[in-house]
Amino acid sequence: MKRTSALFVSVLFGAALVGCDTELPDGTDPAAVTDPGHSVAPSANPADPSAKDEDATFFERDCGTYISVEAAAQAEAITAQILSAEGVDSGIQTMDLTRTVPVYIHVIGSTTNPNPVTTQQITDQMTVLNAAYLSTGLSFSLVATDVTVNNTWYTMGYGSTAESQAKAALRQGGKESLNLYLANIGGGLLGWATFPSDYAARPSMDGVVLLYSSLPGGSAAPYNLGDTATHEVGHWAGLYHTFQGGCAKTNDYVNDTPQEKSAAYGCPTRRDTCTRDAGADPTTNFMDYTDDSCMFTFTAGQTARMATMMTTYR
Ligand SMILES: [Ca+2]
Ligand SMILES: [Ca+2]
Ligand SMILES: [Ca+2]
Numbered sequence: 001m002k003r004t005s006a007l008f009v010s011v012l013f014g015a016a017l018v019g020c021d022t023e024l025p026d027g028t029d030p031a032a033v034t035d036p037g038h039s040v041a042p043s044a045n046p047a048d049p050s051a052k053d054e055d056a057t058f059f060e061r062d063c064g065t066y067i068s069v070e071a072a073a074q075a076e077a078i079t080a081q082i083l084s085a086e087g088v089d090s091g092i093q094t095m096d097l098t099r100t101v102p103v104y105i106h107v108i109g110s111t112t113n114p115n116p117v118t119t120q121q122i123t124d125q126m127t128v129l130n131a132a133y134l135s136t137g138l139s140f141s142l143v144a145t146d147v148t149v150n151n152t153w154y155t156m157g158y159g160s161t162a163e164s165q166a167k168a169a170l171r172q173g174g175k176e177s178l179n180l181y182l183a184n185i186g187g188g189l190l191g192w193a194t195f196p197s198d199y200a201a202r203p204s205m206d207g208v209v210l211l212y213s214s215l216p217g218g219s220a221a222p223y224n225l226g227d228t229a230t231h232e233v234g235h236w237a238g239l240y241h242t243f244q245g246g247c248a249k250t251n252d253y254v255n256d257t258p259q260e261k262s263a264a265y266g267c268p269t270r271r272d273t274c275t276r277d278a279g280a281d282p283t284t285n286f287m288d289y290t291d292d293s294c295m296f297t298f299t300a301g302q303t304a305r306m307a308t309m310m311t312t313y314r
């Protein structure tokens with residue numbers, strides 16, 4: 001087993017957590033279960049345009065990061081107020097996204113799978129992340145990696161007690177630091193993230209959770225080239241899905257991403273779901289749902305939005 005010197009192993013016993021958290025049995029649809037201990041799985045929200053087809057049996061991208069149209073509009077208004085109070089006109093002034101983000105990676109294993117990713121996969125993930133963000137000015141520097149064996153945290157679901165407990169125990173750094181949690185997450189999700197504007201209310205929850213097998217060389221094909229991290233870090237830096245808000249004018253609050261009615265999967269050659277809005281759907285964009293090999297773009301507008309969000313909140 002290869003380990004860097006920065007890698008250390010802490011073994012935490014899940015016994016103390018039994019009774020605090022209720023995990024869904026394998027194969028259970030979270031939408032069909034009423035469990036006050038869990039937030040409603042965002043993908044199960046009927047208003048969520050990313051909600052998967054009922055009859056979809058194959059593995060397709062599903063991201064847990066969800067914000068309603070109303071909440072997004074509210075968040076936008078708050079950001080505008082903050083910028084206005086600081087004398088910034090975000091319509092005119094362009095902010096700079098150039099900065100190096102300190103990264104802490106928290107690997108969560110189980111007793112049967114105590115170290116689910118290799119050091120090489122972590123190195124490769126950092127390379128993929130830096131390559132994806134090269135044009136934006138944002139770069140990422142790995143500070144430390146830790147490995148925790150905890151059977152409850154290993155299968156954490158979105159909004160679960162396991163998630164908040166794992167994050168409370170493991171998170172490092174301040175609002176500027178990216179914490180990545182790698183686990184065998186539930187709900188059929190590849191990952192989820194918090195937005196920059198979420199930090200103030202719940203700093204310990206800040207970060208990105210990823211299905212460990214989405215790392216480069218993992219088993220989650222066609223989502224095993226490391227762009228689930230790229231996508232979730234996009235949310236962490238303030239981006240919405242390109243299909244956020246559907247064909248509405250405000251859409252994802254980025255002007256140069258054409259409006260998109262719903263998530264695109266696979267590797268579409270041409271798709272245009274909002275015909276009144278000029279331009280084909282942005283299916284090569286990192287913030288859509290296409291295969292890792294087919295997503296490779298951030299736009300100038302997305303870079304500007306990330307700069308505004310990072311400067312305002314991080
Ligand atoms: Ca747009
Ligand atoms: Ca269009
Ligand atoms: Ca890619």
Ligand SMILES: [Zn+2]
Pocket residue numbers: 063064065231232235241
């Ligand atoms: Zn997403």
